[in-house]
Structures are given as C-alpha cells and as structure tokens.
Amino acid sequence: MTYPLTREFLAGRLREHLSQNALTHIEDLIESVEEHGDNVQLVESGVSLDDSHLLIEGFVLRTIETGERRFIVGIHVPGDFIDLHRFALKRLDHTLVSAGSVRLGAVPHERLQTVMNERPDIARAMWFATLLDAAIHRRWIQALEQLDAPRRIAHLYAELHERLTMIGRQVPRALRTPFTQLDLADMCGVSAVHANRAVAKLRELGIGEIRRGDLYTDDWDALKRYARFDGSYLYGHGALKLQDD
Amino acid sequence: MTYPLTREFLAGRLREHLSQNALTHIEDLIESVEEHGDNVQLVESGVSLDDSHLLIEGFVLRTIETGERRFIVGIHVPGDFIDLHRFALKRLDHTLVSAGSVRLGAVPHERLQTVMNERPDIARAMWFATLLDAAIHRRWIQALEQLDAPRRIAHLYAELHERLTMIGRQVPRALRTPFTQLDLADMCGVSAVHANRAVAKLRELGIGEIRRGDLYTDDWDALKRYARFDGSYLYGHGALKLQDD
DNA sequence: CGTTCCCTTGAGTAGTTTCAATACTTGTGG
DNA sequence: CCACAAGTATTGAAACTACTCAAGGGAACG
Structure with a gap:
C-alpha cells in the first residue's frame, strides 16, 4: 500500500491510528489532480468550488487581502487539506494562494458528504485535521503577541x-x-x-x-x-x- | 421549545438550519451544569476530562502560559463549545480560564461519540462550530499583524x-x-x-x-x-x- | 479604614515604520 | 552572449510605536 496521493495526510499524527481500509478510502476520495504555478489564487482560478483540496506538493498560503495590504495567516505543506472547511462553511473568509508551483488533489463535496454519513472514523480524522489548523493558528497568535x-x-x-x-x-x-x-x-x-x-x-x-x-x-x-x-x-x-x- | 441550556449554540449562524429534532438532541447532550468563579482554570479544576463543555453564561479565555507571561489567544461567549476539540484531540495545547463567574454544560464524550456515529447532521454542526473558532483565530492573527x-x-x-x-x-x-x-x-x-x-x-x-x-x-x-x-x-x-x- | 488590586502618568530605551536610494538576481529579448 | 527590465534584497536616517522601570492615585473588599 503506497497511497501515492494521500500518503502524507496526517502522517506523524493521527494517520498511524487509521485502518488500512480507511486509508484506502481516503486515497479514493481524490477525483483528480491539478497543477498550478506560482502565486495562483486557488479559489477563484480553475479550482472548482464544489471540491475541497489536499495539497500534494508545494506550499500554499492563506491570505487576507485588504485593498492596501496582504496578510498571511497560515501556511500549508504537503498532506494538508487546505480548504476542507469550505465543505462545512460553504464560503471562505480568506484566500488561498500557491507559493511556488503546487499539486492539488480534488475531493468532490458529495464524496465528503458520503464520508460524513457513512464513515465516522474518517469524518473524525477530517475533523482532527481542521483542529490541527486551529491549533497552529493559536500558536501564531501567541507568536505575534510574544x-x-x-x-x-x-x-x-x-x-x-x-x-x-x-x-x-x-x-x-x-x-x-x-x-x-x-x-x-x-x-x-x-x-x-x-x-x-x-x-x-x-x-x-x-x-x-x-x-x-x-x-x-x-x-x-x-x-x-x-x-x-x-x-x-x-x-x-x-x-x-x-x-x- | 425553549432549550434553556443550548439556546445560544450557533444562534445567528447555522442554528436556524437545524431541525427541531436535532436541537432537542443537542439539549439532551448536556449531562450536568457546573458553576465556577472568576479566574478558575477550567481544565485542571473540577471539570472532568471526559466531558466537553458548552459555555452557558459568562466569558472564558483561552490562554497559553509560558512561565513568565500569559498570552490570551481567544475569548468565548455563551453558546460556544469551549473544548469541543478535546473530544477529537484528547489533549489541549492551551488552558481554559474563566473570566468572571461562569456556567458550563458538561457533555460526556461517549455521547459525542454516539453523535458522531449516528447523527451526521449534528456532527456537522459541531464541526462547523470548531471551524468558526478557527475563522476567529485567523482574524486575530490578521488584527495582530495589521x-x-x-x-x-x-x-x-x-x-x-x-x-x-x-x-x-x-x-x-x-x-x-x-x-x-x-x-x-x-x-x-x-x-x-x-x-x-x-x-x-x-x-x-x-x-x-x-x-x-x-x-x-x-x-x-x-x-x-x-x-x-x-x-x-x-x-x-x-x-x-x-x-x- | 486599611490592604490589595487596578489604573494612571512620566521618562528613558528598544523595536518598528516610512521614505528614499542603491545593489543584487533572474529572466527575457536582441 | 550581452543588455536590459523587473523583481528582490540591502542600507541609512528620521519619526513613531511600544517597552521597561518606577512612582503615585483610585476603587473595591474585607
């Protein structure tokens, strides 16, 4: 089992506790792979709004733009689901931008919906992944304060x-x-x-x-x-x- | 239907999209109500580690302590699940402290586990609630930067x-x-x-x-x-x- | 009615910003 | 292969923001 696309999802964290069956199921969530160059706005661009995306290769920045200036509020590395929360929130309060060239795996929301209904073990892993993002956000807040x-x-x-x-x-x-x-x-x-x-x-x-x-x-x-x-x-x-x- | 304990959970947000049945189910998640005074460490104190807690009344601060200094990385108002993520993460990377006196509703993790397995609609609302926390974190990051x-x-x-x-x-x-x-x-x-x-x-x-x-x-x-x-x-x-x- | 915590004010120092000018790198077209 | 353009990195100086130390004033609680 090599999981070429999702091998790094939660690696070093919860991944070791997931069953082979769950890992295979997660690999099969990826419908297609997209490639993008540097500094591409991943939400407005060719990226579909009914998919969420796993970062397979490269870096992605979460930015908030205010007319005058750009603020970066997070960084993503391979294995991160960069817009999993859009499945639950439907809209994003910020922008996702590639830093360098990136490869993304697209997961249709209907497949996530099925996961939510039928695979509580995977749903919990997804939830865990978004909670990790929140934990990182908190540390960033503290770093900025300290x-x-x-x-x-x-x-x-x-x-x-x-x-x-x-x-x-x-x-x-x-x-x-x-x-x-x-x-x-x-x-x-x-x-x-x-x-x-x-x-x-x-x-x-x-x-x-x-x-x-x-x-x-x-x-x-x-x-x-x-x-x-x-x-x-x-x-x-x-x-x-x-x-x- | 008045939902005396959980009336404010996701009010003004997703709450209006939840069914009566779901709202009743959520109200019934609360096993007991706890009261605490000012400046009480809610994690180490009388608060059980196998429960997550809904803030019913008062303010709660998320703090990170570093020997020398305390950093506040978030504030909670009534209706917020303050440690829902502990259900998924098992441990917290920070501390929860009451600001003024508070009332908390305790939800045993076994009930949350049942929700995850049997009530995808409620599970999704819970997920949504933690994603809101993350969105607030991002804005705090930007506020500190800007x-x-x-x-x-x-x-x-x-x-x-x-x-x-x-x-x-x-x-x-x-x-x-x-x-x-x-x-x-x-x-x-x-x-x-x-x-x-x-x-x-x-x-x-x-x-x-x-x-x-x-x-x-x-x-x-x-x-x-x-x-x-x-x-x-x-x-x-x-x-x-x-x-x- | 005093103690304790919280708020306020002043002065000097450190961290950060802006504006402005100069160099280095990288990529592109001649 | 060179020359130029565009983006990126560096440096200086003056102004501003925030910090520390230190002292004093005010409000709440016993």
Missing part, C-alpha cells in the same frame, strides 16, 4: 521544519521555500524592510542564514530555542500525542 | 459586540465584561502600561470609554470603522452566510 521580528521568522522556519519532518521529509541542513522577504514580512506582520533587518540579525547571531527563502542552519535546536519554539501544539508523536482510545 | 494597540482593543470589543448580538444579547450602549486592562494587554500582545495608554487614546478620540472592562459608546459603527472591523468572518447572517444546500 516575539519580536527575528524570533517570529525563526519560529516560522522552526514550525515548517517540524511539520515537514512529521510527513517524512527530512530537512537536514537547508529548508527550501519559495518565500520572498516580502512574504516573510506579511507572515510576521512587519514591514518588508524590517523583515530584511530581522533576516540580517539571524545571520549575525549565527542562528541561520536565509537566502531567497531557503534557510540554512547547522543547529536546528539553537534556532528553536531562540524562537522559543515548542512543537507540542502540532500534536505529533510526543508530549501531546493522541492517545489510543 | 493594527496598532488602540485599534486592537477596539477590534476586540467590536467582535464581542457582534458575537453577543448574534446570540440575541443586544448591546445597546454598554458592553460589560470582567476584563482588566492586563487582560486586554494579554489579548493584544502589548504591555499593561501600553494597554492603558491605548484605552486612554480611545477615550480621547471619542471612540469609546472603557472602565473596568465595560465599554461605553454611542456609535458602534464609528468604533468598528476605526478598528477596520468586518464581521463577515463570523459567518453570521450576511455576506458570508451559509447557504441552504
């Missing part, structure tokens, strides 16, 4: 490091992203100029070197310590691990 | 005004809360001293007067404009309203 700009950027990469590791993508010394410094600024709620200075400070401190979105470090622990990062909110195999019930 | 301290405080009260109105509690001229300025500071990610100056600025600008947590204003629209508040993220009866499906 940290200065350099630490916010470090926290961002620390979280990505952890999330990528959980889905089995090891990040030895370089974490590659397509993010510009303006993207980092919009994620951290600071100006682009200040994001640049924050990046420079991380370099000076020896915490990590960010070049065109790629972070290079040889001491992830030091980076995480600097960012006051504690990954338990990601509900991976650790302190807050989901117990067998 | 707004200065006085506007953050104004946004906070604007949101509370809207949420209380949705559950049928009109807020004509005074919005009463038990929040201290230190609470406001911890919600907005600023120091207590600065929260005080922000409150003073709102007063000087004629936006609103906050005295011991109670906000007095005679122009809610002006306050919301000042805070750049747009309530569509709350998924009430408006632009982003849930369509009949």
Whole structure:
C-alpha cells in the first residue's frame, strides 16, 4: 500500500491510528489532480468550488487581502487539506494562494458528504485535521503577541521544519521555500524592510542564514530555542500525542 | 421549545438550519451544569476530562502560559463549545480560564461519540462550530499583524459586540465584561502600561470609554470603522452566510 | 479604614515604520 | 552572449510605536 496521493495526510499524527481500509478510502476520495504555478489564487482560478483540496506538493498560503495590504495567516505543506472547511462553511473568509508551483488533489463535496454519513472514523480524522489548523493558528497568535521580528521568522522556519519532518521529509541542513522577504514580512506582520533587518540579525547571531527563502542552519535546536519554539501544539508523536482510545 | 441550556449554540449562524429534532438532541447532550468563579482554570479544576463543555453564561479565555507571561489567544461567549476539540484531540495545547463567574454544560464524550456515529447532521454542526473558532483565530492573527494597540482593543470589543448580538444579547450602549486592562494587554500582545495608554487614546478620540472592562459608546459603527472591523468572518447572517444546500 | 488590586502618568530605551536610494538576481529579448 | 527590465534584497536616517522601570492615585473588599 503506497497511497501515492494521500500518503502524507496526517502522517506523524493521527494517520498511524487509521485502518488500512480507511486509508484506502481516503486515497479514493481524490477525483483528480491539478497543477498550478506560482502565486495562483486557488479559489477563484480553475479550482472548482464544489471540491475541497489536499495539497500534494508545494506550499500554499492563506491570505487576507485588504485593498492596501496582504496578510498571511497560515501556511500549508504537503498532506494538508487546505480548504476542507469550505465543505462545512460553504464560503471562505480568506484566500488561498500557491507559493511556488503546487499539486492539488480534488475531493468532490458529495464524496465528503458520503464520508460524513457513512464513515465516522474518517469524518473524525477530517475533523482532527481542521483542529490541527486551529491549533497552529493559536500558536501564531501567541507568536505575534510574544516575539519580536527575528524570533517570529525563526519560529516560522522552526514550525515548517517540524511539520515537514512529521510527513517524512527530512530537512537536514537547508529548508527550501519559495518565500520572498516580502512574504516573510506579511507572515510576521512587519514591514518588508524590517523583515530584511530581522533576516540580517539571524545571520549575525549565527542562528541561520536565509537566502531567497531557503534557510540554512547547522543547529536546528539553537534556532528553536531562540524562537522559543515548542512543537507540542502540532500534536505529533510526543508530549501531546493522541492517545489510543 | 425553549432549550434553556443550548439556546445560544450557533444562534445567528447555522442554528436556524437545524431541525427541531436535532436541537432537542443537542439539549439532551448536556449531562450536568457546573458553576465556577472568576479566574478558575477550567481544565485542571473540577471539570472532568471526559466531558466537553458548552459555555452557558459568562466569558472564558483561552490562554497559553509560558512561565513568565500569559498570552490570551481567544475569548468565548455563551453558546460556544469551549473544548469541543478535546473530544477529537484528547489533549489541549492551551488552558481554559474563566473570566468572571461562569456556567458550563458538561457533555460526556461517549455521547459525542454516539453523535458522531449516528447523527451526521449534528456532527456537522459541531464541526462547523470548531471551524468558526478557527475563522476567529485567523482574524486575530490578521488584527495582530495589521493594527496598532488602540485599534486592537477596539477590534476586540467590536467582535464581542457582534458575537453577543448574534446570540440575541443586544448591546445597546454598554458592553460589560470582567476584563482588566492586563487582560486586554494579554489579548493584544502589548504591555499593561501600553494597554492603558491605548484605552486612554480611545477615550480621547471619542471612540469609546472603557472602565473596568465595560465599554461605553454611542456609535458602534464609528468604533468598528476605526478598528477596520468586518464581521463577515463570523459567518453570521450576511455576506458570508451559509447557504441552504 | 486599611490592604490589595487596578489604573494612571512620566521618562528613558528598544523595536518598528516610512521614505528614499542603491545593489543584487533572474529572466527575457536582441 | 550581452543588455536590459523587473523583481528582490540591502542600507541609512528620521519619526513613531511600544517597552521597561518606577512612582503615585483610585476603587473595591474585607
């Protein structure tokens, strides 16, 4: 069983507790695979409104636009259902944008409806996935309340490091992203100029070197310590691990 | 049908789309009612770990504590399920604390399990409720990224005004809360001293007067404009309203 | 009627913003 | 293969926002 499309869904989290049967069922939810280039608005574009989408490859940003400025309120990595909540909410309060090129798996809402009615085990996993998003949101709130700009950027990469590791993508010394410094600024709620200075400070401190979105470090622990990062909110195999019930 | 305990659950949002049967079933989920005083840690205290809780009366804060400092990452008003996600996550990444005295309705997880298996309509409403929390989290992230301290405080009260109105509690001229300025500071990610100056600025600008947590204003629209508040993220009866499906 | 918590104010410091100018990178067409 | 354009990154200076430390004032509760 390889599950080429959904292999990373909840990997490192609840996935290990799902039955083979459920995993196969989840793989079969994907009706089609779509590819998109950089900076594509995934909601208005070719993406159907009656589907929800699993991110298979690449990064997706959740943004809120206000005429003047863009705010990034979340990042998604492969294995994340990026708009599962649209199935329940019908509309989104924000925009989904690709960062770099992406591959998405489309799941028709009628199939999700069937899951809700007939497969409570899978429904619960879906619910769990959206709750993970909420837990990440809470940490972002706290990071914005607690940290200065350099630490916010470090926290961002620390979280990505952890999330990528959980889905089995090891990040030895370089974490590659397509993010510009303006993207980092919009994620951290600071100006682009200040994001640049924050990046420079991380370099000076020896915490990590960010070049065109790629972070290079040889001491992830030091980076995480600097960012006051504690990954338990990601509900991976650790302190807050989901117990067998 | 009055539903004395759960009358405010999803009121102004999905509630109107639920059947009488479902509403009765939801009311019957509540096994017992608990009362707690001010500043009680609801997770460690008398509150059972095998229950989730509906807030019936009062305010509850979601906080993350870090030895040195406390960060508030969310507020709950009556009608909110404050720890519904514990049913799915089993553990929480944060703490729930009463702000002022509260009444909670306890729902045993076994009843929720039955709902998940047998009542997809109610399960979906529960899911919807946790997604609303996530939408509010996203707006908080954006508010922290976008707004200065006085506007953050104004946004906070604007949101509370809207949420209380949705559950049928009109807020004509005074919005009463038990929040201290230190609470406001911890919600907005600023120091207590600065929260005080922000409150003073709102007063000087004629936006609103906050005295011991109670906000007095005679122009809610002006306050919301000042805070750049747009309530569509709350998924009430408006632009982003849930369509009949 | 005093203690305690909460609010207020002042002064100096640190973090962040804006505006503005300059360099580096990448991709494209000649 | 070079030249240019567009996007991205860097740096400086002045203004603003927010922080800390510190002290004093006010309101609620016993």
